[in-house]
Amino acid sequence: xxxxxxxxxxxxxxxxxxxxxxxxxxxxxxxxxxxxxxxxxxxxxxxxxxxxxxxxxxxxxxxxxxxxxxxxxxxxxxxxxxxxxxxxxxxxxxxxxxxxxxxxxxxxxxxxxxxxxxxxxxxxxxxxxxxxxxxxxxxxxxxxxxxxxxxxxxxxxxxxxxxxxxxxxxxxxxxxxxxxxxxxxxxxxxxxxxxxxxxxxxxxxxxxxxxxxxxxxxxxxxxxxxxxxxxxxxxxxxxxxxxxxxxxxxxxxxxxxxxxxxxxxxxxxxxxxxxxxxxxxxxxxxxxxxxxxxxxxxxxxxxxxxxxxxxxxxxxxxxxxxxxxxxxxxxxxxxxxxxxxxxxxxxxxxxxxxxxxxxxxxxxxxxxxxxxxxxxxxxxxxxxxxxxxxxxxxxxxxxxxxxxxxxxxxxxxxxxxxxxxxxxxxxxxxxxxxxxxxxxxxxxxxxxxxxxxxxxxxxxxxxxxxxxxxxxxxxxxxxxxxxxxxxxxxxxxxxxxxxxxxxxxxxxxxxxxxxxxxxxxxxxxxxxxxxxxxxxxxxxxxxxxxxxxxxxxxxxxxxxxxxxxxxxxxxxxxxxxxxxxxxxxxxxxxxxxxxxxxxxxxxxxxxxxxxxxxxxxxxxxxxxxxx
Amino acid sequence: xxxxxxxxxxxxxxxxxxxxxxxxxxxxxxxxxxxxxxxxxxxxxxxxxxxxxxxxxxxxxxxxxxxxxxxxxxxxxxxxxxxxxxxxxxxxxxxxxxxxxxxxxxxxxxxxxxxxxxxxxxxxxxxxxxxxxxxxxxxxxxxxxxxxxxxxxxxxxxxxxxxxxxxxxxxxxxxxxxxxxxxxxxxxxxxxxxxxxxxxxxxxxxxxxxxxxxxxxxxxxxxxxxxxxxxxxxxxxxxxx
Numbered sequence: 001x002x003x004x005x006x007x008x009x010x011x012x013x014x015x016x017x018x019x020x021x022x023x024x025x026x027x028x029x030x031x032x033x034x035x036x037x038x039x040x041x042x043x044x045x046x047x048x049x050x051x052x053x054x055x056x057x058x059x060x061x062x063x064x065x066x067x068x069x070x071x072x073x074x075x076x077x078x079x080x081x082x083x084x085x086x087x088x089x090x091x092x093x094x095x096x097x098x099x100x101x102x103x104x105x106x107x108x109x110x111x112x113x114x115x116x117x118x119x120x121x122x123x124x125x126x127x128x129x130x131x132x133x134x135x136x137x138x139x140x141x142x143x144x145x146x147x148x149x150x151x152x153x154x155x156x157x158x159x160x161x162x163x164x165x166x167x168x169x170x171x172x173x174x175x176x177x178x179x180x181x182x183x184x185x186x187x188x189x190x191x192x193x194x195x196x197x198x199x200x201x202x203x204x205x206x207x208x209x210x211x212x213x214x215x216x217x218x219x220x221x222x223x224x225x226x227x228x229x230x231x232x233x234x235x236x237x238x239x240x241x242x243x244x245x246x247x248x249x250x251x252x253x254x255x256x257x258x259x260x261x262x263x264x265x266x267x268x269x270x271x272x273x274x275x276x277x278x279x280x281x282x283x284x285x286x287x288x289x290x291x292x293x294x295x296x297x298x299x300x301x302x303x304x305x306x307x308x309x310x311x312x313x314x315x316x317x318x319x320x321x322x323x324x325x326x327x328x329x330x331x332x333x334x335x336x337x338x339x340x341x342x343x344x345x346x347x348x349x350x351x352x353x354x355x356x357x358x359x360x361x362x363x364x365x366x367x368x369x370x371x372x373x374x375x376x377x378x379x380x381x382x383x384x385x386x387x388x389x390x391x392x393x394x395x396x397x398x399x400x401x402x403x404x405x406x407x408x409x410x411x412x413x414x415x416x417x418x419x420x421x422x423x424x425x426x427x428x429x430x431x432x433x434x435x436x437x438x439x440x441x442x443x444x445x446x447x448x449x450x451x452x453x454x455x456x457x458x459x460x461x462x463x464x465x466x467x468x469x470x471x472x473x474x475x476x477x478x479x480x481x482x483x484x485x486x487x488x489x490x491x492x493x494x495x496x497x498x499x500x501x502x503x504x505x506x507x508x509x510x511x512x513x514x515x516x517x518x519x520x521x522x523x524x525x526x527x528x529x530x531x532x533x534x535x536x537x538x539x540x541x542x543x544x545x546x547x548x549x550x551x552x553x554x555x556x557x558x559x560x561x562x563x564x565x566x567x568x569x570x571x572x573x574x575x576x577x578x579x580x581x582x583x584x585x586x587x588x589x590x591x592x593x594x595x596x597x598x599x600x601x602x603x604x605x606x607x608x609x610x611x612x613x614x615x616x617x618x619x620x621x622x623x624x625x626x627x
Numbered sequence: 628x629x630x631x632x633x634x635x636x637x638x639x640x641x642x643x644x645x646x647x648x649x650x651x652x653x654x655x656x657x658x659x660x661x662x663x664x665x666x667x668x669x670x671x672x673x674x675x676x677x678x679x680x681x682x683x684x685x686x687x688x689x690x691x692x693x694x695x696x697x698x699x700x701x702x703x704x705x706x707x708x709x710x711x712x713x714x715x716x717x718x719x720x721x722x723x724x725x726x727x728x729x730x731x732x733x734x735x736x737x738x739x740x741x742x743x744x745x746x747x748x749x750x751x752x753x754x755x756x757x758x759x760x761x762x763x764x765x766x767x768x769x770x771x772x773x774x775x776x777x778x779x780x781x782x783x784x785x786x787x788x789x790x791x792x793x794x795x796x797x798x799x800x801x802x803x804x805x806x807x808x809x810x811x812x813x814x815x816x817x818x819x820x821x822x823x824x825x826x827x828x829x830x831x832x833x834x835x836x837x838x839x840x841x842x843x844x845x846x847x848x849x850x851x852x853x854x855x856x857x858x859x860x861x862x863x864x865x866x867x868x
Binding site for chain 1: 670
């Protein structure tokens with residue numbers, strides 16, 4: 001018989017054993033990475049859980065990575081249909097089957113990438129509910145009606161995508177084709193609404209509009225129509241076109257580098273050209289949309305505007321200038337390589353204009369990249385009288401940045417016009433007058449943009465923002481709307497002196513295309529961090545404070561490392577999607593190869609250049625085909 | 628070395644000399660920090676490489692001499708120079724590594740945000756004092772007695788300015804108060820240097836905390852006098868203001 005002491009001891013041992021077992025299980029659960037269910041800050045036993053965390057990586061980092069990947073994939077999924085639909089229309093109107101094939105090739109990617117995007121969206125939702133239950137309850141309370149709209153949109157988008165993809169061959173001709181193009185239109189309309197509904201949730205967090213009265217729908221509508229909603233919608237829409245175009249270019253670049261036949265080189269060279277063109281087409285209005293967004297943010301809240309443009313996040317905009325600069329240089333470089341390699345004999349003819357454009361681009365970039373507050377040693381700062389240079393400090397403010405971004409857009413547009421006109425001789429009697437008009441328009445526009453930029457320093461900020469900056473944009477748009485139709489009219493009657501040769505680009509052209517895509521992805525990760533960090537320690541700016549252990553802005557270096565990681569992960573995901581989507585083609589190509597002929601697109605997309613490309617580029621012995 | 632390399636080298640050296648010795652001697656200028664010179668030289672190098680690689684022929688003409696020199700195909704006196712480069716290169720890397728890792732008593736590079744974001748409670752404020760000539764002149768009087776010893780005649784060149792690093796702000800510069808709203812100045816004058824957030828380096832400014840000396844109304848009047856005296860207008864979102 002055990003005495004009381006033994007019973008207590010045994011009971012104690014049992015309890016200790018169970019506690020040890022439970023502790024072991026808990027440690028095991030923690031080790032496998034299950035979220036830490038402990039309350040973060042709240043000490044009251046009955047208080048609802050506000051935050052949860054996860055060991056090692058931390059809840060914020062995990063949400064950061066998943067949210068960024070979801071956003072990038074969403075940008076891809078929304079950008080590709082625009083790209084594919086535009087290509088399909090061009091193919092339908094021009095009768096050029098290559099465009100239709102290109103559109104189909106990219107629509108094929110949508111099915112797998114759509115599923116991947118939805119998968120990451122689901123993961124993100126679960127993580128948000130798990131890590132930020134209080135915030136999600138608040139957002140659900142406000143936005144529940146739009147959650148339902150979002151679900152409905154997904155249903156119709158998915159149905160339309162299936163019809164669009166699986167009906168491609170069945171609706172290839174006649175009225176069927178017209179209906180197919182209409183389906184593509186619907187696909188993009190639904191995709192646009194799928195983008196702007198969650199945009200309202202994200203922009204609400206930055207610029208909330210909260211009303212306490214009215215129905216659920218009225219509250220949701222007021223919160224949706226917040227000051228930064230439409231600027232973000234437009235900015236993201238254009239950015240998605242840019243992303244879609246440059247990713248198409250990167251895909252073509254990689255396939256071009258690994259191409260084994262001249263036919264493949266021809267196909268992927270052409271595809272790279274189309275991708276770069278659509279990327280540039282979107283890139284030209286993007287700075288204007290970005291400017292409008294920043295203006296709205298600044299007007300909404302001075303603190304948020306200064307945090308972004310003059311405060312601790314202002315260095316992000318110097319990084320942004322570098323990335324955009326590389327993107328502009330890369331896009332122009334690709335155009336210039338196209339002129340010198342696809343149009344034999346044009347190298348000497350266009351060398352001087354290219355040099356002039358390059359110098360203007362670099363000077364503009366130098367101004368754009370010059371910060372207002374410079375990095376200087378103590379001795380250098382003393383010599384300058386602070387970290388603000390007395391002379392070059394004027395480059396650090398918006399008037400200068402806006403001026404050079406307009407000039408860079410103008411130069412890039414002229415690069416395209418030069419490429420378009422290369423190898424052709426005007427025959428129209430009015431060609432000289434037209435060229436003089438175009439030259440005068442361009443020169444006057446350049447001067448006007450610079451004059452307005454300099455004048456902007458001597459007028460009140462509101463005059464510069466409301467009139468001068470918008471006039472600069474208007475001038476650039478006027479140049480595009482004047483020179484594009486004039487050039488098209490001139491080229492209608494022009495004589496082709498040198499036919500364009502596809503498949504002769506050097507390997508560096510392929511690398512330039514890949515670089516452009518990486519720059520766009522990095523830019524999107526950078527701006528994602530900027531938009532999110534501008535809220536500083538608020539979940540919903542001025543309404544719901546972040547009281548978690550992560551209520552601080554990560555250092556820029558730390559953020560840059562995560563941006564790089566996200567870019568890398570996204571590139572891997574896209575490579576995987578491309579690999580999966582082209583797996584069937586490779587099998588078909590292998591079968592066709594066994595029968596004695598290969599189709600373009602049938603070679604595995606392995607990165608790396610073919611050393612023979614430079615040689616073939618110079619020999620130019622095969623395949624002259626007109627554009 | 629190939630003649631084709633001479634022009635890029637001359638261009639790079641010229642730009643370096645221009646930035647290092649000519650820009651500082653321009654009117655109202657100062658020496659450029661090495662970070663900015665490095666940035667501009669990187670852009671120059673990028674431009675040279677882009678232009679040199681536009682065609683296969685120009686690429687070969689540009690990189691050919693470099694490859695031939697590094698592989699020893701050039702022959703002659705250049706072979707000896709090649710050995711010299713091969714010997715000096717590791718030493719250069721070693722020197723750079725030592726320079727970047729050795730302990731030093733030099734202070735770290737300065738990365739001060741001149742206009743950090745204001746606290747939320749100041750962002751919605753507007754000047755409650757009517758913009759009358761009397762109020763502006765009153766503000767200018769306060770400015771003369773309280774601010775001008777450091778900020779001078781609105782140009783940052785008061786008699787005490789030479790004693791401060793960084794120097795007092797120049798309000799006539801279009802990149803200072805003209806870019807800011809009145810509420811921003813109200814915060815900066817009221818809370819002074821100690822009210823700055825970390826990125827503004829509060830330890831780097833001697834701006835007094837004027838709320839201890841002046842009423843809010845007087846601070847608003849000083850702001851009006853400051854803008855008027857400097858010939859600037861505050862940032863607003865309404866053209867009628």
